[in-house]
Amino acid sequence: QLVYPHDFRLTEKEKTSICYLSFPDSYSGGLGDTQFSFRLRQAGGSRDSPFQDDGRYNREAPLTLQVGPAGTCPGTATGALGLGSLWKILLFCGSSLVLVSRLPYVNLFQCLLQLIAPEYFDKLEPCLEAVCNEIDQWPPPVPGQTLNLPVMGVVIQVRIPSRVDKPGSSPVRQCNQENLLPAPLVLPSVHELDLFRCFQPVLIHIQMLWELMLLGEPMVVMAPSPTVSSEMVLALTSCLAPLRYCCDFRPYFTIHDSEFKEYTTRTQAPPNIVVGVTNPFFIKTLQHWPHILRVGEPRMSGDLPKQVKVKKLAKLKTLDTKPGIYTSYKTFLHKDKTLIKRLLKGIQRKRPSEVQSALLRRHLLELTQSFIIPLEHYMASLMPLQRAITPWKNPPQIRPFCQEDFMKSLEHAGPQLTCVLKGDWLGLYRRFFKSPNFDGWFRQRHREMTQKLEALHLEAICEADIVAWMKDKSEVEIVDLVLKLREKLVRARCQHLPVKEETLQRVSLYIDTIIGSLPEDLQTVLH
Numbered sequence: 001q002l003v004y005p006h007d008f009r010l011t012e013k014e015k016t017s018i019c020y021l022s023f024p025d026s027y028s029g030g031l032g033d034t035q036f037s038f039r040l041r042q043a044g045g046s047r048d049s050p051f052q053d054d055g056r057y058n059r060e061a062p063l064t065l066q067v068g069p070a071g072t073c074p075g076t077a078t079g080a081l082g083l084g085s086l087w088k089i090l091l092f093c094g095s096s097l098v099l100v101s102r103l104p105y106v107n108l109f110q111c112l113l114q115l116i117a118p119e120y121f122d123k124l125e126p127c128l129e130a131v132c133n134e135i136d137q138w139p140p141p142v143p144g145q146t147l148n149l150p151v152m153g154v155v156i157q158v159r160i161p162s163r164v165d166k167p168g169s170s171p172v173r174q175c176n177q178e179n180l181l182p183a184p185l186v187l188p189s190v191h192e193l194d195l196f197r198c199f200q201p202v203l204i205h206i207q208m209l210w211e212l213m214l215l216g217e218p219m220v221v222m223a224p225s226p227t228v229s230s231e232m233v234l235a236l237t238s239c240l241a242p243l244r245y246c247c248d249f250r251p252y253f254t255i256h257d258s259e260f261k262e263y264t265t266r267t268q269a270p271p272n273i274v275v276g277v278t279n280p281f282f283i284k285t286l287q288h289w290p291h292i293l294r295v296g297e298p299r300m301s302g303d304l305p306k307q308v309k310v311k312k313l314a315k316l317k318t319l320d321t322k323p324g325i326y327t328s329y330k331t332f333l334h335k336d337k338t339l340i341k342r343l344l345k346g347i348q349r350k351r352p353s354e355v356q357s358a359l360l361r362r363h364l365l366e367l368t369q370s371f372i373i374p375l376e377h378y379m380a381s382l383m384p385l386q387r388a389i390t391p392w393k394n395p396p397q398i399r400p401f402c403q404e405d406f407m408k409s410l411e412h413a414g415p416q417l418t419c420v421l422k423g424d425w426l427g428l429y430r431r432f433f434k435s436p437n438f439d440g441w442f443r444q445r446h447r448e449m450t451q452k453l454e455a456l457h458l459e460a461i462c463e464a465d466i467v468a469w470m471k472d473k474s475e476v477e478i479v480d481l482v483l484k485l486r487e488k489l490v491r492a493r494c495q496h497l498p499v500k501e502e503t504l505q506r507v508s509l510y511i512d513t514i515i516g517s518l519p520e521d522l523q524t525v526l527h
Contacts, residue, residue, distance in 0.1 A: 001095075004128040008100075013258065014040065020256035022096035024226055025279040035110055036226035037234065038252040041259075059496050060143035062163050063244040063444065065191060067102045095121070103141065105190040106234060108158055115152050148184060157184035161191070167242050167365055188354075195364075196343070196356035198235035200305040201295050201323060204340055206239075206360070208310070208331050210367060211428065212291055213240055216247045216435040217329070218270035219291040222277055222321070226252045229276030232295060236274055239364045243372055246440025247272040255279055272436050283321055292316060292326040304344050332431070333423035339363050370419035371428070372441075377413055378406045379445050386456060391464035392481075395453040398446065403433055455499040458488060462506045466514060475522065478514060482526055485511050 003010060010018070021038045058066045097117050099109050120127045134151050141147070144162035148155050199206060212219060213236055221236070223229035230251035237245040253263075253275045263275065264285040277286075286292065292313070299305060311324040339360075346356050384396040407426060415425050432438050470478060489507055492499050515526050 002125060002128070004125070005132055014042070017257065018098055018100075020254050021252060022098055025254040025256075025277070034225065034227050035113065036230040036252055037106055037109075038226075038230060039250050056496070057141065057143065060163055062143075062161050062165070062242060064238070064241050065104060065161060066244075097121075105141075105158075107187055107192065108156070108190045111156060111185070111187060112151065115154055119152065155184040157186045158190050161189075167369070192357075192361070193231060193235050193238065194353055194357050195235055195239070195360045196353050197298065198231045199360065200298060201308050202293070202325070203304070203343060203360075204307045204335070205310065205325055206339070206364070207333060207335050208325070208327075208329065209236060209293075210239055210364060211331055211333065212327075212329065213237065213245060213274075214243075214368075214371070214428075214435070214437060215431050216272040216437050217291055218272060218289055219274045219293060220277060220282065220286050220289050221274065222282060222292060222294045224278065224295075224297050226276075226278055228295060228298060229278055232293070233274050233276040240368055240437070241361075241365065243368050243437065244440060244444070246436045247274070249274040251276050253277050255281060283316065287313070287316055290327060291329060294321055294323050294326065296323045304347055331423070332425070332428035333421050336363070336421060367419065367421070370415040370421075371425075371432075373418065374410055374414055375406070375441070376445075378409050379442075379449070383449055384453070389453070389456050389460050391457070391461045392469060395457040398449050398453070401442065403430075451495060451497045454488070454492065455497045455503075458492060458497075458499055458503055458507055461485070461510070462503055466510055470514065470517065475518065478518065479522065479526070482511055482514055485514075 017040050021040065097113060097120050099113055101109065116127065116131055120131075131151060135149075138149050139145075139147055141160045143160050144164070146157065146159045148157050150156075199209075202209060219236070221229055221232045223232060233249055233251040237249045248271065250257075250273065254260075254277075263270065263273070266288050270286075270289045290313075293308075295308065308323045308325060311326050313326050313328060315324075316326045342359060343356060346359065379401070382399040382401065384398065388396050407429065410426065410429070415421075473481075485507060489504060489511075491497070492504060515523055518526070
């Protein structure tokens with residue numbers, strides 16, 4: 001019915017997808033007003049986005065909150081379809097208000113819609129125009145900064161997470177509240193969910209679910225409502241932080257989606273994706289998927305919520321399927337019974353849900369770090385020594401990643417140093433090497449190391465005596481050096497290499513000095 005701002009163009013395919021995704025896919029009695037999120041493939045290739053990033057945001061944001069360019073698919077495996085991903089959060093009231101963004105700030109957008117929706121359904125377009133005018137004045141999301149975002153008489157205060165934040169630490173205490181009238185609505189996080197509430201029926205299986213996410217296994221979440229579906233999928237994909245989940249995921253998916261045939265076909269293996277559904281029809285069409293999590297309505301009682309059981313896929317029935325994890329997967333690591341005891345004690349002591357969530361998030365963080373730190377250490381050992389970097393030769397290559405060498409390194413530098421969990425860690429690493437998450441992690445680290453080598457090479461050039469080097473060189477060699485240095489400068493600025501501005505200016509000065517020493521006709525050509 002209405003797209004605002006008017007100049008933002010959606011393709012007909014995107015409009016159709018949004019319409020279907022904006023409403024429940026099956027009857028759910030007493031659903032009432034509800035909020036949920038979904039993800040959508042951007043159709044039609046690259047387009048301008050309301051969120052324009054000059055490179056600073058991605059450079060300073062945590063990997064899990066980075067955005068891809070409009071023509072790529074953030075959160076999907078390298079080599080996946082070259083189409084964008086749009087986040088959706090919406091509120092359903094007989095008609096739907098949908099917020100579209102490439103930033104995965106679920107909490108902020110849900111809060112925003114809770115403020116806007118009642119007014120919008122009363123006043124319609126004039127309300128959106130007023131809200132958009134206010135949002136246009138918001139500062140850009142700079143990682144590490146605390147922002148005050150005024151909208152509809154309320155000031156929402158949020159801190160944008162930064163890559164340099166200590167993993168697992170509490171957000172920095174909000175500031176400048178005493179000068180704000182009215183007092184701000186402070187959001188503890190722009191994106192973190194209440195993990196304890198989301199995982200309440202599967203707490204004793206958290207180890208298994210973490211492994212399935214780590215390995216990028218295909219999984220279906222069957223839920224009674226879009227809210228439960230989307231929250232469970234988002235919770236699952238977030239439990240690897242600070243490691244980025246590099247597969248595709250659909251917090252809410254319907255039978256009308258253009259990828260429906262691709263996901264339900266039995267002629268090929270299911271894709272590496274976590275998909276959340278509510279329509280019972282999927283129980284039949286996705287029976288061949290290797291891992292199916294069926295959850296019921298969340299119930300927070302005074303005791304540990306009833307835990308679902310792990311069941312064989314053969315027991316998956318068409319209509320009366322009971323809650324459970326339907327899989328034949330055997331975990332590589334043993335369960336952490338200490339965690340369950342601590343959470344149970346928290347329930348008995350009526351510990352707040354956010355405290356329980358922090359405990360659960362800390363456990364998952366330490367588990368991921370124990371797994372990834374040996375990989376980081378081995379990767380760092382592949383970096384050439386700084387003394388091997390000389391100014392007049394191309395930077396040395398990063399040595400290739402050898403899986404067997406890495407496995408040998410685990411004997412003295414494995415996860416057993418930081419994690420008490422026993423099990424087949426070697427088997428888990430071998431399986432991880434075949435997953436999109438390893439491919440995504442390796443490409444990211446290799447890219448960062450290559451950029452670091454480029455930066456060190458530029459610094460080596462700055463420290464060199466160029467005049468002495470030029471004495472016995474021909475004009476052809478000198479011109480070649482000028483062209484290479486210029487190319488390096490352009491690359492350093494375009495790729496936002498970790499180089500000080502002072503270094504770049506010195507290289508630029510060197511280029512001018514070299515050109516100044518050449519005959520006038522060559523100077524004219526090079527200028």
